[in-house]
Amino acid sequence: MQFFNYLDLTKMKRIYTIILFVFSGIIYSQTEQDTIKVTTLDEVVVATKWKQKKEDLPYKIASISKEAIELQNPQTAADLLSVSGKVFIQKSQQGGGSPMIRGFATNRLLYTVDGVRMNTAIFRGGNIQNVISLDGFAMENVEVLFGPNSVIYGSDAIGGVMSFQTVKPKFSTNENTSVSGNVFSRFSSANDEKTGHFDVQLGWKKWASYTSISYNDFGDLRMGTHGPNEYLKTYYVVPNFDGSDEVLTNENALVQKPSAYTQYNVTQKVRFAPNENWDFQYGFHYSETSDYSRYDRHLRMRNGLPRYAEWNYGPQKWMMNALEISNFAKGNLYDEMTIRFAYQNFEESRISRNLNNVNREIRIEKVDAYSFNIDFNKKIGTKNKLFYGVEYVFDKVNSEGIDEDITSGVQVEGPARYPQADWQSIGIYLNDQYTITDKVLLSAGLRYNQYILNAEFDTTFYPFPFTEAKLNDGALTGSLGVVYKPSNSWVLSSNVSTAFRSPNVDDVGKVFDSEPGSVVVPNPNLKAEYAYNVDFNIAKVFGSNFKLDLSTYYTWLEDALVRRDYTLNGSSQIMYDGELSQVQAIQNAAKATVYGVQFGVEAKLSKDFVFSTDLNFQKGEEELDNGEKSPSRHAAPFFGVSRLTFTHEKLELQIYTQYSAKKDYEDLPEEERGKPEIYAIDGNGNPYSPGWYTLNLKTDYKFNKTFNVTAGLENITDQRYRPYSSGLVAPGRNFIVGVRAKF
Template identity: 55%
Template sequence: MQFLSNMRSTGFALLFLFTSFTVFSQEITVLDADSGNPVANIAIYNRDKSRTAISDFNGKSDLGVFSKNERITFRHISYEVYNTTKAQINKKGNRVYLTLKLEELQEVVMSVSKWEQQKKDIPQKIESIDARTISFINPQTSADVLQNSGKVFVQKSQLGGGSPMIRGFATNRVLLSVDGVRMNNAIFRGGNIQNVISVDPFTIKNTEVIFGPGSVIYGSDAIGGVMNFFTQKPRFSFTDSLTFSGNVNYRYASANNENTAHVDFNLGQQKWASYTSFTYNDFDDLVMGEHGPDEYLRNSFVARENGTDVLVNNDNPRKQITSGYDQINFLQKFTYKPNNTWNYDLGLYYSETSDFSRYDRLVRPNSEGDGLRSAEWFYGPQKWFMANFQLTKKGKNKFYDGVKLTTAYQRFVESRNDRDFQEVDRFTTKEKVDALSINLDFENKKIGDLRLYYGAEYIFNKVNSEGSQENIETNIVSRAASRYPNGATWQTFAGYINGEYKLKPNFTLLSGARYSQVWVDAQFDTTFFPFPFDEADLITGAFTGSAGFSWFPKADLQITLNGSTGFRAPNIDDIGKVFDSEPGSVVVPNPDLEPEYAYNAEMGIRKNFKDKLVLKGAAFYSYLVDALVRRDFEFNGQTEILYNGELSNVQAIQNAAKAYVYGFELGLEAFLTENWSLTSNLTLTEGTEEDDNGTDSPARHVAPTFGDFHVVWQNQKLKADVFLNYNGEISYDDLALSERSKEFIYAIDENGNPFSPSWYTLNFRSQYQISNALKTTMSLENITNQRYRTYSSGIVAPGINLILGLGYTF
């Protein structure tokens, strides 16, 4: 019996020791949230720092000195501070994931060569917007992501829009890219575009904006700049078990009664992972501000009553009827990494909107000035699908240290539908573009201090375009002229090489060259218009290059200088478009076009004053020759033709102009204390177009002077931002000729001429981290309720706007 009693006592003692060990000792692993690599030298301590620990080379640390529910802080100079408890860590498999600080993330960029490069070695201006910044901004669309950066001007013809302007260039002269695949296709137009809204801001991991030509890497269209959207990557598990995590978000905005719901989740094993995302947006009609030009008010709108179009007085002239729409976005990604050498990635992207009105066309007055011209003018559902497969191999090789094969298929679907007031015929054009692309990119860093990047690209676009005319009373549908030649193709093949040479530790040279060959083939249907030609068969080539340096004469001073060329080859929109471009004018095809070229120079400076104040500045100058512009034209010897029942002035896209654009970009960051900081941006741009006859006129896509000023306070839980947004005036004399005819979207000066007034808004934005899993955002935009329209925009900006957001991480 005594023996049994002793055994029982010993058992209880061992159980007590085991329980004590599991309660008071806990080995955890600290990992980088992005790469999954262990993080060493993480300081771990409790609230009063009476108990401490540190992670070793393998990211491991013993938390035995801390109690189960004691609040523990993880701190490292390169990572965001993280607070949690042992109990919460245990629920997550004894792993702690830390996120790099924003300034650390921006040290590496990918857009210049498609491979990782140190940002400090790049002579071009590049700005990064990461997922944490986007989460704080809480934008409605990706166009708003760019606009809220304070560095990119965005024009909106309607609520479902957003056309970025960079250094005086826009639309088909700036390039959009998603995960390394260009979105620009054969029908990207010179008029304002809204394709950027197809990218879901909830899925963006990082956005990199290249200012100035990026044609060496991206080819045609990258004249003014490149906007590269990198979406979230699936995350692997760093244990033997399957991991599951995700986010749920909700957002509400009062100015357009927005309701947005988002969910994403990640499944991860050690060798494979999956990321799934879904977002639904519901936007109501947008309400403009109270104080501003009366010309912006929506005093009346067209309604259909008893089979007749009638003009109805708007009970609330600040409500922009009809501007609301719905949108869904879906993203599915898979990644497989069998070893440290190979990586396979598959991405499936889908975006679709409901019908949405082109608001600026709905407010056009009729020729008599006593009513509205259009009863309907709306885009059909804008659909975008992309399947993107990427294979990456890393490791030493005779010809490369890394190779990346990217293949993608995209389908774009869009349509335009318009019907004049009290007319029964609705005209519709519907376009589908199938786009295939193959990119093969190599990285080589074997030749001493010289690092080479080179590759090849092939792109093929096919355009399907149909036109129809429907009688809305009888529902009889008949054929009508299509917007583009049906079956037209656009394709390009190119090769490039880019070199980075570190002449000294503080001096880096970057230079590159590219040759592109472009083929366009279009067959014209003469059923509706007797074209003097049957086809357009263009073969054009373009050579582009860049050279620049990044120099640190002192550790806290950087000077950059860069020269580059860019080009845009004519596409199907330039060559074969037939559409109502503006009241009383029609654009006809012109098969005799050549590429346009841009020559750019820029100089930048960045000075860091003891990590307390950072000043940045850049000056740039661009010269565009053989510019593709819309000008008066003759069609079969006629300067006017009948189009959709209206005698219209004939115009066409022509190589008929030169353009000069120059300006300055200034930035400031001040870190006053650990909690307080200031940031500010200011962009000044001037531009002129010159016709072949020597006549100068203001360039259309040169934005007004714009900027912002932010006062930010933050601690570990709360971040608050009070800021001003500002736009300068564009007077009538400085207004582009094509804009002067659009009086209905501008204010009227004392001489009765249209102009774009200056404006500013006062705003507040905040984010509070309730717990590691739950956060909330609250913003109050345009607090003084200003009524303003950003330059060239059709829709009036929101009035006072309360935005609420709630996010939960699991």
Template identity: 50%
Template sequence: MRFLVFLSLALFSVITSAQTIQVLDQNTQQPISGVAIFNHEKTKSGVTDFDGFVSISNFEASEEITFQHISHVLLRFTKKEIQDGGGIVYLSEDASKLDEIVLSVSKFGQQKRDIPQQVLSVTSDDVLFSNPQTAADLLKSTGQVYIQKSQLGGGSPNIRGFSTNRLLITVDGVRFNTAIFRSGNVQNVISIDPFSVESTEVVLGPGSVVYGSDAVGGVMNFYTKKPKFSFVEGTSVSGTAAARYATASEEKTGHFDFNIGTKEWAFLTSVTYSDFGDLRMGSNGPDDYLRNEYAATINGEDVEVINDNPLVQVATGYHQINTMQKVRYMPSEKWDFNLGLFYTTTGDYPRYDRLIRKKDGNLRAAEWYYGPQEWLSGNFQARNTAYAGGIYDESLITVSYQRFKESRHDRDFGKTTLFETEENVSAYSAAWDFEKDFTNGKFNYGVEYVYNKVHSEGKQTEITNGISTPDASRYPDGSSWQSMAAYSSLQYNLAEKLSLQGGLRYNHIIVAASFEDGFYDLPFEEANINTGALTGSIGLAWNPSKTLGWRANFGTAFRAPNIDDVGKIFDSEPGSVVVPNPNLKPEYATTGEVGATLNFEDVVKIDLATYVTHLKDALVRRDFELNGETEIEYQGELSNVQAIQNAAKAKVYGFEAGLEVNFCEQLQFTSQYNITDGFEEDDNGEHYPLRSAAPQYGNSHLIFKTNKLKFDAFVEYNGQFDYQDLAPSQQANDYLYAKDSNGDPYAPKWHTLNFGAQYSVTEALQLNAVLENITDQRYRPYSSGITAAGRNLIVSANYKF
């Protein structure tokens, strides 16, 4: 009798464990969400969740189940066949119906054709082939995100004429921007490891309805890899090992990840280490970019050393380590729990653009470097699929803690005082997002709370004896930034081929800072900002035929003042110092966009878009008075006083064009081109070029692929900015640019020829090689402080087990 009971329980366990199955893409092995399953009579049905899971418990063993998805070929299996196959169903792509599922616009899956905004997607396969050295390079590969670099350890994105704190970054749906993201170029994005990213989505245009402050020009969402469960008895183990070398920077990168999966638990560990040497520039281009000399300290004395090879940008190398640990628990098809832990850090890395500045013909700085940039993050997510008839069909709870650390160290040439500041930001956030499906659409809503605590300290260190004394901090120590918000959005199918999407969000921002360090005589002791912002968007996606698709979108966005705007003290440019300003209010943007897609039998595809953005009450750096004084002494130098002020408005407009030609299954041509222009207007009605508007730029790829081989011959190109096209702040930073025939700074046009190849030696082993800048051009992307790599061979090997 006991044996029969045991046997019955065992059989019951086997049967119930096979009631939840997973649907995967046959080529990518990735889960497919939104797959409809139903029987012949359509009396029984289900839909796969975000990770491709669905229950088949209400189907009979001999009953045939249909699997239908808009971008995959329809398939039918009996329940028994699925269970005998291990509970996994593979679907192959249907090229004639292919449509991406996008997460970034509502935080839940939506078909791309129903979204009125333009969204770019980069998959892990794209990352594997293009071999980006950092997450900034990953974004650059899209052809629609411009990247500025002040040093090798950097990369500041620019989207549609907006950059830095007017763009928002998220990792697994968690806000990555902090209260000290500045208007100048930021390099925080390099803390995100491309090897750990499953997919990247870039929303072009405003995203404040879902994401709040800072999402003015666009949103960059990085979704990291998730642990995989085992669908066989016992425990499954899999992983990847990779190695990469690049000649221009002598980069040496090693990576490994491994996954342990059971029926309900899964664990994923990822580690990447990179070491970069000094970057070599190209040999053909302006001599203004050459590194002819550099500063060194020999026997305690600062000296200018003649560079043996001016093509090598001395003092650009650094190293970095990225780690990630994921834990996932899925007790049933209705609950999915995910814990993500991240830690990344760099070594000290030089601020190259500050090291090439000169004063009276001599190098100005003996040292200028960032201390280790650290990012520690823990986020917990609980996804729940509700029973029918509730107020939501799916909900997502996200709770996170992040700690950001950065520091700056600079010393003038010939001086013995090293000025140092260190900042630590603790960021807490909690969000609860919901989705409710109905017959003709979806309704999303949610709430969010974000709290940032900023700790900042400054000191002066005498390098001759190592003694340090307190000095003014970069930010008011102990300051805080809070955001509370509620939002809702609706995606509604007005007709079979016409979809509307709109939403509203109310955000309340509280900023508190105290200025009592005694180092500066400020006319105020604290800054308190308590303000609200209402933003909204509405758009239409119309697909009247297989050939033609239209989209139109109108949206508003805002950026609330943060601690960097309110309380920063720093040297913005030679001879100028930025001081705090407590009298700030949010800046607002209004954007209109129209786009069209043309698809001629999946042979020729054209994507066009044009947009215009008006920004009012723009937070910009302007001359300022402090206690009636226009100049103060800062770090031993008499400096012009400036402050962030609501002192401008701006207009940004542009045009984007994409082309795809599929000559045959093996040969494809793609091209992307972007034009951005606009102006900034001050209180006097004067117009100035936008600092953040990039020159015309784009890329073109000719791709050939077979089962084992893939080749990519591509060109990247960039337009020219003459002297009159540069913003006043850039005209003043002439050391960043080449000189024209009049001796004025300008950004020359450039292009590079490149070739990439990928070969699958076996199913497990893959080899990649990319030869960049074949003609060895010497060029510097607009507003960058470092010259780009010359001829650069990147080779890598990737092994899966």
């Protein structure tokens, strides 16, 4: 299987044609007594803010259950998303994970937590790590809504929406107080992980409480033995505080120094239902990491030596207070109403220092994010169901720059990454679901959104030709979808939709080094980018033991906000961080297209065995400054996962393989070609991303109702691989063991 190291799409097609042919023969050779229904088309989802049957929606939604999370034992919420088999994860460091969905990523994807928008005004176009702030142990379920959905969610919902639903406190079913909970501990060998978790639920007739605490300690990550030598880490830097840093030989080049970090999460939820018509829920969420190294920056060289002695993200902090009020009293205006008030506080920082330089640059960003949503649904007659609502979002951005002399400890004011700014969004939407016949359902939606940005620039350090930026503009988006169900085992659907992303503070006002020799400066003259999408979806259940689903899509992006060469006061180059750098800025300067196919199979092979596979193919192009086309940066190569699961009484056992195709130098985006330090080198001396595969084993054994043990062996063949666009090499062979006690 050595050829998997250089996996290409043609070979994967041949392999899966054989696999599907073989398994089809196995499926239909089973006796009638062995066939057990494993899946249906009427799964209920909540990614649209309301409980709806998946078969009634004209777009694709993937669900990750709590049971799947417990078996897979993902270390972070980013790893949790990859459990779906439909989300590609990029990592620049161990303390991170930036999802790619249908050729889009970063601020063209939307995160929600219990229905509250997580995206802020400083979500950037570069890889973002905010998803790791979420606690996988506190999740009740996770859903991914694919494709544009600005009608419901507003700005940023271009490639998809990731909906995280945390555990809902449960009431007691009798007069006694109900008490339940979990104590869990986990160890992983590839990064010497030590994780502990505790949660407890208390329930009364009208009150309920859920408390969750988690702690993670991750050591430096070890890569695999078999793979490109370019990935080896042969050195590391020991920072000194006199400006003379040491570059030492790494005793074990498989260990990625520095990549260790720690994190803890606290969740507290309280629920109150005075009667059957009202439900109040309050949620408090807090997450904080230690400082953690941005590993890919430690791979950059200058004059034959590492460029940086330090490049760390400071503690990443996230806090959310959210109040959700639901009313189920049917009236003239609505059958159900949900009001959400939320306040979030985000803090992140960047700490960097060049090798043998006494000046440490500290850049701190804080965002106060306030949001208000009120959503309604109303059934009109027997055929019409309306969903409508309003939303208001206000983000306050505070950015600070500090320059510190490490020899004296003296700190002085330095240039901030962002201007002092605020960003507002006001939206109103209406979506109608109309049942034409028992077999045909039509849905149509419309949203109008006004976005407002005010920023004040400090010209102390950079001679910007402006001191403020103001944006006040609107966006109109819509969707039209149809669902056709010729029988209980068939669902065919199509959806045409538009989406937008309004310029945020990161687009308008950021100053940072994007790559060696380039610096991004503010540009106050921006407008929203728009996406237009069409997709087709088919889901079919054969008998009671085989399900197939297929989705195809095409998305084009206009007025895309991209980084392009720029001038500042007439100059195309300025001195930045001691280096003459090309001036660039975010501009509405490109068009982009993405198309692809998502394919899934789930099959009951016998009473105890289930086989499933998910395959994802996407291809994207974007317009360059000179009018030529380049592959889209966030269109991941072909990737997928195939699983064989055995379940019998107290044991669940899963064997699975994950894989990704290669990207040759010719297929690398222009931006990625400028990062040779994170890629392998082909025979012509050019960077490229090799294909890869892993073989894995997971098991869960329940001794009784109280105790169960989960264990796994990931990357059994110890492959050394780096997922496309990632700075961090993935874990090598990794043994995982977890012990859970339920009470």
